[in-house]
Amino acid sequence: MYYISSSLERIEHVMRDLYVAEDLGVSLDNEGSREYAKVSYPIRYGNYARIMDTDYIYQFNLSGEIKFIQGHTSAWPGNEWLKRTAANDWVYYSTEGYSSVHSLTGEYYLPCFSYSKNSISAINPFETATVKKALNSLENLFVKIGRLCEDSAPREIRPFFRLVSRNDKEKLRSRSDELHEITGAPLTVLPPDTRHVDYDVIPIIIADGCLYNCGFCIVKTKQDFLVRSRDNITRQIEHLKNFYGQDLVNYNSIFLGQHDALQAGADIIEFASVTAYEMFQFKNSIMKGANLFFFGSIDSLLSSSEILYESLNKSPFFTYINIGLESADQESLDILKKPVTADLVKDAFRRIADINRRFERIEATANFVIGSMLPENHRSSIIDLAGNSSNRYSPKGTVYLSPLDNGEAVREIRKNIYRIKNHSRFPVYLYLMQRL
Ligand code: SF4
Structure with missing residues (x-):
């Protein structure tokens, strides 16, 4: 049986072609902007799939790899988000309160890296409980998707769930080596x-x-x-x-x-x-x-x-x-x-x-x-x-x-x-x- 929990009811308003599996809302064919733009709100480019649970929106590229995580509860810092690169680094996009980021960088978001040696942020977001919790949430998501993809998920989303399952944290970790081996x-x-x-x-x-x-x-x-x-x-x-x-x-x-x-x-x-x-x-x-x-x-x-x-x-x-x-x-x-x-x-x-x-x-x-x-x-x-x-x-x-x-x-x-x-x-x- 699939059900829509109360906190997921509003997903229907923001997600196209919504499928529901337990407490996950899933939409497969999302179209983001086709042109790169400098805007003061979260923008996504190209085509992607999206899974939403009670705390986070997860966005996946067309290979079924996680690319963005954004919280949507009051505990999450506003319009900020996490982006995963092709070499499996997570980058935190901070607004810094929109105070001076644009005049400093030409962008509305300050990218914060977990490895940076020339950061201008006094706080490392990767050391905050909020960001750690968001990244750790992936573990549960992969386990849940792995379980759902074989039986109780709607038939339409099972191939996507299988693709995501194949790209679990271990697999994603190896992507960095794979990319650098090629180059x-x-x-x-x-x-x-x-x-x-x-x-x-x-x-x-x-x-x-x-x-x-x-x-x-x-x-x-x-x-x-x-x-x-x-x-x-x-x-x-x-x-x-x-x-x-x-x-x-x-x-x-x-x-x-x-x-x-x-x-x-x-x-x-x-x-x-x-x-x-x-x-x-x-x-x-x-x-x-x-x-x-x-x-x-x-x-x-x-x-x-x-x-x-x-x-x-x-x-x-x-x-x-x-x-x-x-x-x-x-x-x-x-x-x-x-x-x-x-x-x-x-x-x-x-x-x-x-x-x-x-x-x-x-x-x-x-x-x-x-x-x-x-x-x-x-x-x-x-x-x-x-x-x-x-x-x-x-x-x-x-x-x-x-x-x-x-x-x-x-x-x-x-x-x-x-x-x-x-x-x-x-x-x-x-x-x-x-x-x-
Ligand atoms: S990459 Fe090479 S040329 Fe460029 S700053 Fe570093 S050492 Fe100098």
């Missing part, structure tokens, strides 16, 4: 621009290592720079197609890793992006458009060919290239042990502005660090570039600031961001490093 390395950091697609990118590594191996950097792989072969890239794309499986139709964006894909050159960037576009069938994606993200360095940017930008500008992708500059002050570069000169940093900043001006389907962005160990000249060097190098405001060429201090210095970090933002002719936002 041949863990993805230690995503470009800040991937926020525009809620970090839903398919990673393909086209080159390992980086040119500088800077002393301050906590995400470097310590390898020498080496471009992957076309065979290796094609193999990754084939395996990624299987890895994302049924849910692939919900994706329209790729990240070409690792830390300096720009240095791999025009041919290999074009080969990887075109092959991925075709093999992932982005043309048929539920999500509109297509996006390409990668990192570049000062040297790779300054030596990059015009042909690359012309070809990217004509491709089906909107391309975001993020360049690590860190500082335009020589003393700070020396402290950071970044082996480049301040003059080259300034040249790179000018080149970024030039690309943004000339190619409408490309945005090149810049990263700088902020931290208490750097001298006053560091901040003024960024203000000088972002505020005085152009006489008009530009919506492209975002300047990202990545804190080297952690949560204990939250107030100072925020003050520093606003000081730079107030002078800048370019958008200025915080960069919190998310891995995949």
Whole structure:
């Protein structure tokens, strides 16, 4: 017998095609937004399935893997939620009371990571009882679904319940290893621009290592720079197609890793992006458009060919290239042990502005660090570039600031961001490093 408990009665108003199994309300074919948007309420993208019980709404991707958890009782903090990444990390989306998150990050939610070294939140949500309880609730949900899928669940939802049962916590844990085996390395950091697609990118590594191996950097792989072969890239794309499986139709964006894909050159960037576009069938994606993200360095940017930008500008992708500059002050570069000169940093900043001006389907962005160990000249060097190098405001060429201090210095970090933002002719936002 199925019944609708009193607290589930209202589900009927919010869920389409509702099925009920014990105290679970289930709807299979939910359609979220087809375009990425910046909104101050929980938004879901693409197609997904949903299970609701007395405390939580659980959302599943088309492969039957849990992707979101959101509480719906008064104990849950408002419009906040938990999102699980393709590499099985949970990320907590905090509104921080909607006070300053948007002006700091360009988004209405602050992503909080369980592993973060450059958090600006004084509280780690993963240490709160509310978030722990929500994550622990999955155990019971999987047990219940496993029991229901064989007998008492409505016939229409049994295949979905079986799919979810196959993706229990153990299976999900192994997904991270599986993904990194395919790419041949863990993805230690995503470009800040991937926020525009809620970090839903398919990673393909086209080159390992980086040119500088800077002393301050906590995400470097310590390898020498080496471009992957076309065979290796094609193999990754084939395996990624299987890895994302049924849910692939919900994706329209790729990240070409690792830390300096720009240095791999025009041919290999074009080969990887075109092959991925075709093999992932982005043309048929539920999500509109297509996006390409990668990192570049000062040297790779300054030596990059015009042909690359012309070809990217004509491709089906909107391309975001993020360049690590860190500082335009020589003393700070020396402290950071970044082996480049301040003059080259300034040249790179000018080149970024030039690309943004000339190619409408490309945005090149810049990263700088902020931290208490750097001298006053560091901040003024960024203000000088972002505020005085152009006489008009530009919506492209975002300047990202990545804190080297952690949560204990939250107030100072925020003050520093606003000081730079107030002078800048370019958008200025915080960069919190998310891995995949
Ligand atoms: S900041 Fe960039 S170039 Fe420097 S070590 Fe890290 S990844 Fe490599």
